[in-house]
Amino acid sequence: MDAFIPPVSLEESRIFQKIDRQLYAILVLDLWRNPLECLQVMGLWLWFERIGFSNAICKILSQPSFLINDLADEAIACLKCMESAQFPLQFEATEIPLTQNILQNNVSLKFFHLHRHTAYPEIQTLIMEVYVPVLSDIMEKACCSGSVQTVTGGQNSMQGHAASSANPMMVAQSSYDGPSMRSFSNINTQVSTPPPQSHVTHANEPALYERTMFATFSKGYPVSESEIRQFFSRVYGNCVESVHMQEVRADEQALYARVVFHRPAFIESVLNGMNKAKFSINGKHVWMRKFVPNTSKP
Template identity: 35%
Template sequence: MDPPLSFTVPQEDFLLFHQVDRDLYKILVTELSRDPSESMRLLAMWLWLEKVGFHNVVKNIMSLPIILINEIADETMLCLTCLTNNSNTSLTTIMLSSEANDIPLLQSVMENEISLKFFRQNCMEAIHGVEKTRKEVCMRAFGDIMQRAMMRNIAERMVENNNFLFGSTGPINLQFGSVGIAGALGQQHSNNNGGRGGIIPADERTLFVTFSKGYRVEEWEVREFFTMAYGDCIETLFMQETQPNEQPLFGRIIFHKVSTIDMILKGASKVKFSINRKHVWVRKFVPKRTNTDKVILPGETSGFGFGITS
């Protein structure tokens, strides 16, 4: 049996040693409002990967824009799900794939090749290692942050429940939409949205796009690809703002009609395309609210690093 991980180190020194890890955990539970327990498992996975030879995982993730941190968290959750769902045929099929691009953003922060197949081949070692890291490192390093996040979430749910019961015009009403903010959210009428009826917020007409590191995809290539396939369908195209010598790793496409997204995804949660022999992944855009009383509007950066390129 492996010895305990660093329990003889004084708590103050232990927290200092894991300061960068704590900062990343704070981003997950505070700025991205992810579940505190789930986020602890994510950190446990990343720290375990560092232990088995994938160097600087946390440091490399911390260097990314916050929206990509959220995407890498989603990809890592897929890895964790694969470990605990070996009986699921569809997941097993994915895990047996030889492509490293099953998890493109996670791959982009790794110095070595990694794919879902890696977790399939090292399933028991990964399950044991991640759980051991969670109990012996993460609980000690992030326990105080986790407790504050959980208390905050409970308080926010209580406020939202009160708003719902007593008819407040506060955050919970913003979440479900109102005529007053329809224009600010860039909503359109049903005659532009395939007959779905009502008005469709821009976020519901948006796809999030990610690109493989090392295979630069230009804005004009994305626009040309979807225009040739689906006609004059793009309302606005956002690409990650980068330095001249850097490539964008993500973007957003707002379509005129929500029906275009339905045609693109065909019921799948994520779809892969090849644009000029370069892999591109698309999925529905899921906006993240940084707190309970602010909605991020389309076109606002909120630290996401987007620039309008249309």
């Protein structure tokens, strides 16, 4: 007779998934991201581990909050590619350098599109069987905090925010009714303004952040601080105050940097009305966006 194996309790499951819970909490409580969307993101990251990219979640959790936020943005791009029957044209020139760095693999967005028929159902199964039970309390906390607006419009409104606060699991399950991610098309991912922070902010910090941009580089194409300075000096003159490269070992490549300009006006020129700008510095691609610090914690 087979030995009796007692069922694993919910509390034991939450202890076992401690790292995953910490990462989800950062996404929805610290970074104010949509809890439903973050379930999909977490499902994708867990799927990475299931197909052989070991310790992906631990590696993501070890990153600074602003990089975790960017990794989540890249994950959403991957998921959208899985959803589409045809590869979205807007992703033709899009790269996922931070995800490539975590996975130590030059995986592209087309990889996710090509594997959508097997990958997407597996991700939904992982979400429902693993994450919905163990993350429900964190999701409820995020919904009840009022930091996220839930599904709106039509019969999917769940009777407004009161319903989502009373039963966030109903909101979570509503997004998996269909075989694709189109259920997310009506989700408002905008968040309310964070409450005032209790800590004291130095007078020069806002000015510094207003003058700072975040740059990411493609893996295998290292960009140096001097190349960044020379490029922008040629284009905009004496505009760069400082460049802070990612700290890596001598044999590793920096994949991101913070570039501080003398005046915020230079950032407006760099972006030229866009949220993100792409440059070629000595034949190597560099993506630039305005630096957004994590202000949810002191």
